[in-house]
Amino acid sequence: MKPSIIFLSCFFLLVYVINPSFGQEVKFPWPEGKKMALSLSFDDARASNPTHGIPLLNEVGIRATFFVIPQSVRNNLKGWQQAVESGHEMANHSIIHPCSGNFVWSRNKALENYTLDKMREELLQANFEIENLLGVTPTVYAYPCGQMYVGSGQHAQSLIPLISELFVAGRGWLAEAPVDPLYADMAQLTGIEMDNKTFEQIKAYIDQASQSGQWLVLAGHETNDSGRQTTYLETLRQLAAYVNDPENGIWVAPIGEIADYVQATRMAMADTVNMPQLVRPTKDGKLHLTAENGRGVGPRIEYMPDWRAFGWFTGKDRVEWEVDAPQIGTYQAVMEWSVSDKESGKGFVFESSKDSIRGQVERSGSWETFKTLSIGKLMLNGGYNKLVFRPEDDFGAEGALLDLKQVTLIPVY
Ligand SMILES: [Zn+2]
Numbered sequence: 326m327k328p329s330i331i332f333l334s335c336f337f338l339l340v341y342v343i344n345p346s347f348g349q350e351v352k353f354p355w356p357e358g359k360k361m362a363l364s365l366s367f368d369d370a371r372a373s374n375p376t377h378g379i380p381l382l383n384e385v386g387i388r389a390t391f392f393v394i395p396q397s398v399r400n401n402l403k404g405w406q407q408a409v410e411s412g413h414e415m416a417n418h419s420i421i422h423p424c425s426g427n428f429v430w431s432r433n434k435a436l437e438n439y440t441l442d443k444m445r446e447e448l449l450q451a452n453f454e455i456e457n458l459l460g461v462t463p464t465v466y467a468y469p470c471g472q473m474y475v476g477s478g479q480h481a482q483s484l485i486p487l488i489s490e491l492f493v494a495g496r497g498w499l500a501e502a503p504v505d506p507l508y509a510d511m512a513q514l515t516g517i518e519m520d521n522k523t524f525e526q527i528k529a530y531i532d533q534a535s536q537s538g539q540w541l542v543l544a545g546h547e548t549n550d551s552g553r554q555t556t557y558l559e560t561l562r563q564l565a566a567y568v569n570d571p572e573n574g575i576w577v578a579p580i581g582e583i584a585d586y587v588q589a590t591r592m593a594m595a596d597t598v599n600m601p602q603l604v605r606p607t608k609d610g611k612l613h614l615t616a617e618n619g620r621g622v623g624p625r626i627e628y629m630p631d632w633r634a635f636g637w638f639t640g641k642d643r644v645e646w647e648v649d650a651p652q653i654g655t656y657q658a659v660m661e662w663s664v665s666d667k668e669s670g671k672g673f674v675f676e677s678s679k680d681s682i683r684g685q686v687e688r689s690g691s692w693e694t695f696k697t698l699s700i701g702k703l704m705l706n707g708g709y710n711k712l713v714f715r716p717e718d719d720f721g722a723e724g725a726l727l728d729l730k731q732v733t734l735i736p737v738y
Contacts, residue, residue, distance in 0.1 A: 351598050353506040353538050354590060360574035362506070362540040362583050363531070365389040365564075366496065366516065367556070368418055368467055370397035371547045375404025378548025381558055383411050385565035390579040392418035392467035392496070395454035402458060409459050414579035417455065417463040417492065420447045424470035431470075439475035441482055448491055464493045464581045467516065467544070471498025488512045494584035496542060503530065503539035506587045507600065514580070516544035519556050524563035531567070535574070540583060599628035604648040612648050612656070612734040614712065619644045629728070634663070634695075637726035640719030644729065646712045653707035654738035658682055661697045661730040663689045668725045672717030675732065680704035683717060686727045695730055702737065 355362055365382075367374055370393035382389055391408065393415055398405045409415060423444075426435025448466070456462050466488050473484045473495075488495035489512035500515030509515070517530055527543065534541040545556035568575045576583070601620035604612050616628055616635045623642030628635055635644050650656075658675060664686050675682045682701040689696035703712075716726045 351507060351594075351600075353587075355506075355538070355576050356586065357576075358574070359576040361503075361531070361534040361538060362576045362578070363534070363568055364540070364542045364578065364580045364583055365519070365561075366392060366416075366467065366542060366544050366580060367548065368392045368498075368544060368546055369422070370394050370400075370405065370418075371554075372397075372400065373547045373549045373555070375401050375408060377558060378556070378561070379404070379408045379411065379413065381548070381561055382413070382565075385562070385569065387565055387568070387577055388412045388414065388579050390414040390416050390465065390581065392416045392465075393455065394418055394422060395420065395451060395458060398455070398458050405459060409461055414465070414581050415455055415459050415461050415463060416465045416467065416580065417448060417451050418467050419469050420451045420454070422469045425472055428470070436472055436475050437477040441475060441484070441487055444475055444484060445487055445491070448487075465496065465584060466492045466494070467496040468498065471500075471516065473497065473513070485510070485512045493588065494580055496544065496580065498544055503534040503537075503541040506538070506540050507591070507598070509540075511584055511588065514540075514542050514584075516542050519543040519545045519560070520547075520554050521557070522560060523557075524560045524567070527560065527564060528567065531575070540587070542580060596633060597630040599630075601647075604646055606649065606651045610651045610736045612650065613731060614646045614648065614734065615731040616644075616729060619646045619714075625722075632663075632728060632730070634728040634730040636728050637716070638724075639722045640716050640726075642726070643713055643715035648705070648710050648712060648734075650705040650707055650710055650734075651736065652738070653705065654736060655702050655704055656734035657737050658700050658703050659697060659733045659735065660700045661695055661732075662686065662727045663692050663695045663730075664725070664727040665692050666690075668727070671720060671724075671726050673714065673726065674717050675700065675703065675712070675714045677703055677705050677710050677712050679706060692728060695728075700732075703734065705734070 421434050423434040423436050424431040426432040426437050452463055474481050476482050494514055495512040496514045496516045498516045500517055504514050530541055546554040549555045550558055568577050599617055602618050604618055606612055621635055621644055625638040626642035666688055669686050669688045671686050680703050682703055684700050
């Protein structure tokens with residue numbers, strides 16, 4: 326390959342990555358203009374937590390999340406009660422810590438031999454015991470060994486829907502990247518190991534999260550000067566000095582607090598952020614293809630948060646949606662749009678792989694006036710479909726097709 330071609334390939338790759346039509350560039354607003362969020366978490370209610378780790382965290386003013394096993398809490402009940410009084414979060418890590426039977430030590434409590442109802446019962450039991458021992462109800466969970474399933478092979482089932490139902494958030498283990506607050510599934514927060522690491526090693530993750538405005542969730546076990554599965558006290562001291570420096574713009578809080586903030590902020594932003602994602606049916610089987618969940622593709626198509634609509638500016642622009650249709654059949658398509666009288670009347674196509682609707686963009690009155698009208702019927706496959714809305718003819722780079730707010734698909738079968 327000639328150098329010029331390599332350069333061109335890189336150039337196109339860059340354009341592809343930063344092209345705004347692949348999602349609006351949005352910055353997640355952390356409180357007080359902070360650059361990132363950080364949670365420290367420790368699993369299993371290890372003996373060195375109340376004796377060494379928690380006193381140090383109290384001294385440096387950091388509140389952490391402890392994923393405790395009720396039986397281990399009983400070994401130092403007073404110490405754990407003091408941890409609650411100091412403001413640390415007590416969270417669920419199951420009753421007996423089941424992991425894959427591939428670990429020989431876990432073979433008599435193997436996740437492969439669990440069912441979802443047995444897991445549900447044990448998680449509620451763990452919450453009940455923690456409430457009795459410590460007076461607080463856990464709202465977050467850490468998957469023991471980071472494993473998110475029960476059963477095996479054709480009988481394997483995901484634990485994620487259960488965790489999503491019972492808790493605000495669920496944390497994994499041994500992940501590679503921090504949590505993206507705009508996108509991440511709260512039931513699958515990535516947990517990055519902080520055991521047996523120097524502060525310099527952990528700082529690499531902090532820098533990564535800070536640059537991209539993410540939430541770093543660190544996960545450890547024992548808290549001591551040395552030993553296996555141990556977060557070093559010296560690392561914690563250096564980490565605290567760094568994160569407590571206001572210059573570094575880091576919001577440090579337990580997982581539950583940050584998860585609540587992320588959920589509430591996402592909800593408040595949902596109406597004005599373009600985040601292409603699979604459209605699932607509502608309870609009545611309707612599919613809402615909005616400007617927020619569609620993907621603008623083309624040279625100049627743009628999501629306009631002020632109008633909550635896509636604006637078309639060239640004949641090569643289009644919007645694509647991925648949908649999960651409740652069943653194969655016919656759907657009535659109802660469009661909400663605006664257009665100036667001058668630009669109205671151009672042909673549009675709305676198509677699935679099976680069918681298409683062709684029509685002309687009718688007058689709405691003005692760019693500021695949105696109108697809602699049925700545009701016809703469209704056949705969909707049951708399950709996955711890709712739908713495209715585009716101009717019928719390439720009208721060039723001058724003019725506009727319409728501003729499209731949404732298309733609702735109503736099953737008529
Ligand atoms: Zn554990």
